[in-house]
Amino acid sequence: MDDRPPEELPDQDLLHLPxxxxxxxxxxxxxxxxxxxxxxxxxxxxxxxxxxxxVNAERxxxxxxxxxxxxxxxxxxxxxxxxxxxxQKVALTVVQSAVRAKESVLASNLQTDPRFNSESAIHYxxxxxxxMPLLRGDNVIGAFYLDHGxxxxxxxxxxxNFLKAFxxxxxxxxxxxxxxxxxxxxxxxLRQVVATEADFSxxxxxxxxxxxxxxxxxLVASSNVSVLITGESGTGKELIARAIHFKSPRREKKxxxxxxxxxxxxxxxxxxxxxxxxxxxxxxxxxxxLFEVASGGxxxxxxxxxxxxxxxxxxxxSLQEGEIKRIGDNTPIKVDVRVLSATNKDLLDQIRKGLFxxxxxxxxxxxxxxxxxxxxxxxxxxxxxxxxxxxxxSRMGKRFAGFDSEAIEILSSYAWPGNVRQLKxxxxxxxxxxxxxxxxxxxxxxxxxxxxxxxxxxxxGTSKMKEGLEAIQRKMVVEALQKxxxxxxxxxxxxxxxxxxxxxxxxxxxxxxxxxxR
Ligand SMILES: Nc1ncnc2c1ncn2[C@@H]1O[C@H](COP(=O)(O)OP(=O)(O)O)[C@@H](O)[C@H]1O
Ligand SMILES: [Mg+2]
Numbered sequence: 001m002d003d004r005p006p007e008e009l010p011d012q013d014l015l016h017l018p019x020x021x022x023x024x025x026x027x028x029x030x031x032x033x034x035x036x037x038x039x040x041x042x043x044x045x046x047x048x049x050x051x052x053x054x055v056n057a058e059r060x061x062x063x064x065x066x067x068x069x070x071x072x073x074x075x076x077x078x079x080x081x082x083x084x085x086x087x088q089k090v091a092l093t094v095v096q097s098a099v100r101a102k103e104s105v106l107a108s109n110l111q112t113d114p115r116f117n118s119e120s121a122i123h124y125x126x127x128x129x130x131x132m133p134l135l136r137g138d139n140v141i142g143a144f145y146l147d148h149g150x151x152x153x154x155x156x157x158x159x160x161n162f163l164k165a166f167x168x169x170x171x172x173x174x175x176x177x178x179x180x181x182x183x184x185x186x187x188x189x190l191r192q193v194v195a196t197e198a199d200f201s202x203x204x205x206x207x208x209x210x211x212x213x214x215x216x217x218x219l220v221a222s223s224n225v226s227v228l229i230t231g232e233s234g235t236g237k238e239l240i241a242r243a244i245h246f247k248s249p250r251r252e253k254k255x256x257x258x259x260x261x262x263x264x265x266x267x268x269x270x271x272x273x274x275x276x277x278x279x280x281x282x283x284x285x286x287x288x289x290l291f292e293v294a295s296g297g298x299x300x301x302x303x304x305x306x307x308x309x310x311x312x313x314x315x316x317x318s319l320q321e322g323e324i325k326r327i328g329d330n331t332p333i334k335v336d337v338r339v340l341s342a343t344n345k346d347l348l349d350q351i352r353k354g355l356f357x358x359x360x361x362x363x364x365x366x367x368x369x370x371x372x373x374x375x376x377x378x379x380x381x382x383x384x385x386x387x388x389x390x391x392x393x394s395r396m397g398k399r400f401a402g403f404d405s406e407a408i409e410i411l412s413s414y415a416w417p418g419n420v421r422q423l424k425x426x427x428x429x430x431x432x433x434x435x436x437x438x439x440x441x442x443x444x445x446x447x448x449x450x451x452x453x454x455x456x457x458x459x460x461g462t463s464k465m466k467e468g469l470e471a472i473q474r475k476m477v478v479e480a481l482q483k484x485x486x487x488x489x490x491x492x493x494x495x496x497x498x499x500x501x502x503x504x505x506x507x508x509x510x511x512x513x514x515x516x517x518r
Contacts, residue, residue, distance in 0.1 A: 023162055026054045030166065034173040040181045044075035047144075047170050052079050054166075055130070055159040057146035061087050062134075063095060064142040064178065071099065071143065089124040091116070094131050095143045102140055104132040104167075106160045108153040128154035132167040136175050144170070203239060204387045207377035213240065213369050221247035226364050229342040231371030234421030237342040238302065240369060244340060245298040253297030256290045261303035265311055270327055273314070279328020291324045295335045304364065305345030309357065316360045339364065374416040374423065381412045381423070388424050389440070392431035399437050406442040410453040454504050474509045477502070486513050 029050055037043035048060040058079050063071040073087030093116050098105045107113045107129045110121035120126065128148040133140045144167050148154035155163075205211060220227055221244050229237040238257065245255040260268060274289030290299060301307075307315070318324045319339060323332040341364045350356035374380060385403065393400035403411070416422055426449070430440055442450060480491040492502040505511075 022054070026050060026162075026166070027169075030169060034169070038177065038180065040174075040177040041075065043173065043177050045077060047174070048075050048077040051144065051146060051163065051166060052077060055146065055155055055163065056148075057128075057130075057154065058148045058150070059085050059090070059146070061085065061090055061145045062142060062174075063099075063145065064134075064174075065140075071095065074142075089120070090145060090147060091118050091120050091124075091126050091129050091131075093118045093120065094129050095145055098131040098133045099140050099143050102133050102135060104130070104160065104164055106130050106155060106157070108155070110147075125149045127152045130155045130160055130163060132163055134167060134171040134174060136171060141171065141175055141178070201239070201242065202387075203236070203243060204380070204384055205377075206379045206383050207372070209372050209377060210236075210380070213371065214243075216367065216369060217243055218247065220244065220367050222249065224338050225366040226338070227340050227367045227369060228347075228365040229340065229369045229371065230344065230347075231342075232344050232373045232419055234419030235371040235373055236420055237344075237371060238300065240371065241298075241300045241340045241342060245300075245338075248298070248338070250297050250338060254294050255298045255300065256294040257300040257302055258290055259302045260311070261306035265308045268307075269311055269314060272311075273318075273324050273327055275327040276329035279326075283328070286326070289324065289326065291318060291335045291337055292333060294337045297337065299337045299339050301339060301341040301364075303343060304341045305343035305347060305350055305356065307356075309355070312357045312360050316357065316363060319363055374419045375414075378412050381414075381416070382408050384420060384423055385411055385427060388427035389431055392428050393434065396431055398431065398434060400431070400434070401437050401439050403440045404442070407440050407445060410442050410445060410449060414449050414452055450500075451504065454501050455508065473505070477505050477509065478511065481506075481511065481513075 030047075033043065033046045033050060037046055044062045048062055051057070052060045056079070059077070061073050061076045064074045066072050073090075076085035076087035078085045091110055094105050094107065094110070097116070107116065108127075110116060110118050110126050110129050113121075118126075121129075126147050126149050128151060129146070131143055131145045134142040134144060144163070146155070146163070203210075203214065205214070217240060227241075227244060229240050231237055241257070242255060245251060258268070258271060263271070270287070270289070272289050272291055274287050274292060275283050277283055277286050301315075318335070321332075322336065323334045325332055347356050347361055347365070351358050351361060374384075382403075385408070389400050389403075411423075418425075426446055429446065430444060433444065434440065442453075476495060477491075480494050481488075484490040484494065488499050488502050488506075492499045495502065497505075
């Protein structure tokens with residue numbers, strides 16, 4: 001292309017008169033570009049170059065939409081290869097108008113064009129402009145912008161029509177490349193997830209209680225005994241069940257988990273035992289149940305404390321006989337499953353109340369593993385917190401620097417009603433918010449966790465001791481507030497606590513400026 005400064009260019013009419021032949025040549029090149037460049041950025045740059053040359057524009061920019069739907073310049077090129085284009089210094093009003101109206105725009109002198117009143121035209125010295133929205137169906141995926149700063153009327157109606165057709169074709173290639181890129185990013189993330197999945201099934205602990213559970217897991221894994229795993233929600237019951245399966249000779253076959261609490265009785269039974277076509281409305285084909293699917297492997301029945309008595313009877317019969325019958329079918333099917341089960345209910349209590357069958361209990365409960373809640377093994381908290389922060393950060397491509405000491409202290413003293421599951425979720429949240437390389441501080445922790453630390457009663461204190469301490473605390477707060485005439489920032493700093501901490505105490509002790517404190 002011509003690389004000389006514009007003043008030396010020959011007269012515009014001689015320079016730029018596309019012919020049918022040139023149109024065909026450009027379309028041929030377009031087909032080539034679309035085929036040769038699969039990646040988005042090089043594709044866009046080649047498309048801009050091609051259009052610039054065809055209509056002899058000075059500059060060209062392709063805008064695309066970002067995830068939020070805002071337009072941003074992706075490829076900006078100049079007729080003169082050595083010149084860098086600042087994509088901010090183009091006539092954005094024209095681009096926005098083309099996108100909004102879903103109509104292309106041709107202006108032969110933008111500086112005097114009454115439609116636009118474009119300040120940037122004068123500022124950045126822009127005369128001729130042509131801009132096409134990139135449409136896919138009814139959606140605008142971006143815009144193709146070309147301008148010329150030296151010549152008014154640089155683009156003709158003929159150019160305009162050609163460019164519209166050009167953008168039709170270019171648009172679908174761009175859309176495909178955008179899709180491909182999005183897919184690649186997603187794919188890369190999923191690969192990460194898959195690659196780290198093994199790490200996520202690792203059992204991390206420093207607790208003597210859990211270590212001895214793991215020793216029992218090793219002992220029972222090789223046999224076929226039924227194991228009942230108890231413990232609060234989120235303590236790792238399913239994780240232990242999986243560990244038993246994957247350490248057992250059944251590991252090559254399936255591990256199938258069914259939550260017995262989450263679905264109604266009839267649905268649960270059709271899940272577990274399967275059904276024959278036509279056995280009820282909607283049973284349009286035969287379906288094997290989970291007992292069959294897990295045959296040779298392990299069936300994990302979660303939340304068995306919530307089984308109805310009738311389901312309990314059916315499960316017991318299947319276990320005793322080693323065979324099941326699909327609903328609506330009388331033919332017995334042999335199954336070979338190892339059953340592991342879990343509950344956070346007290347089954348002995350359920351038996352006493354007549355809600356759980358004693359015979360099923362003894363069938364399921366050959367070995368019991370009782371997982372302690374996290375608050376009873378606080379030594380695991382920093383360990384698990386660091387473990388999961390490390391994993392989530394690396395999945396997100398961030399470096400994890402650690403926790404500051406106050407944050408670790410608060411995490412370690414928190415009660416974790418949701419146990420490891422809650423801790424893991426909190427770590428994921430922190431990892432998302434974390435700035436690369438920064439320590440996690442106490443202010444980053446979830447509000448509820450911070451508040452709990454504030455309100456936490458002194459550990460192991462008798463209630464008398466607690467009351468005494470609270471009285472002292474209240475007195476100190478009242479005095480500090482009076483001293484600083486309820487300036488909370490100063491009072492908090494005097495007390496050596498955070499302002500938010502002070503506000504919590506004011507609420508807790510029901511203090512009010514207008515009322516004289518007791
Ligand atoms: N000791 C542990 N080490 C690592 N992760 C754990 C541990 N205990 C539980 N988890 C994780 O916590 C989450 C909840 O565990 P899960 O087995 O589903 O609990 P439950 O079945 O008792 O509700 C899972 O993501 C699990 O991987
Ligand atoms: Mg569970």
